[in-house]
Amino acid sequence: METRANFVLIGAFTLAVIAAAFGFVLWFQSLHTTKARSPIRVVFEGPATGLRNGGSVNFNGIRVGEVISVKLDNPRRVIALAMVENKAPIRKDTLVGLEFQGLTGVAAISLKGGEEAAPPVPLDEDGIPVLTADPSALQDVTEAIRATLQNVNRIVSDNQDSVKNSLRNLETFTGALARNSEKIDNVMLKVDGVMGKADSLMLGLDSIAGGKNGGELAAMVKAIKDLAEDFDKRSGLLMADGRRTLGDISRAVNNLDRNPTRLLFGAGNSAPAEAAPPPAAPRPPAAGPGPRRQQ
Incomplete structure (x- = not known):
């Protein structure tokens, strides 16, 4: 309660100072x-x-x-x-x-x-x-x-016909407006309809581009951004898999170049050893002089 009273006193003192300053300015201005x-x-x-x-x-x-x-x-x-x-x-x-x-x-x-x-x-x-x-x-x-008044009167007198024609044209124009009041009303109704459609269009654009949660346009942009990020991640994985596959193919080609028999006999079997050539048959002894056949 005491704190509130202090606040009241401070506020009253501030208002009094402002009023005194304002009165001094007015007095000084009037004196000046x-x-x-x-x-x-x-x-x-x-x-x-x-x-x-x-x-x-x-x-x-x-x-x-x-x-x-x-x-x-x-x-x-x-x-x-x-x-x-x-x-x-x-x-x-x-x-x-x-x-x-x-x-x-x-x-x-x-x-x-x-x-x-x-x-x-x-x-x-x-x-x-x-x-x-x-x-x-x-x-x-x-x-x-x-x-000046005489000049004005003289100008009006000298141009009476022009003034009358201007008044007559104005009367004709107002009469035409009165005769076509229904058409003018129809035109104004059409204009109101067009303006209403324009307002609806602007509201639609506002709902797409704005709105409380950013509008449909913001949601579409976010969806496209998420799709692009997902595609980027998937393309990264595909490229990594492609690199591994190319590495495997490269290693297989290198192994085939070093040992082509592995393609036929597998990695655990080796090609059969080449058969040794058969030993040469013994040559028959040369024919010498044998016993003569008795006659």
């Missing part, structure tokens, strides 16, 4: 952000179409800040409060206007130009720098929007 940015007030003598909270503040097209509040000071004036980076080279003669990202995008405060040697932005009563937007720049933006 606060030091890196300063408020600036922008006054629009006229409408500020499209400007809202969260809009960008761009200096020469580069984002340097963010709008944090937009309010009406009187029926003809709009005041926007923004947080801008301290490194942004904003001067008293910096031109202020509005710019849009696309035709219907959110408006952004546009800051442009200014001499490097010009004095800093003048401060308002509460110590916040104040810039007044150039009415001509706002008028230029409004005129640009109107010109």
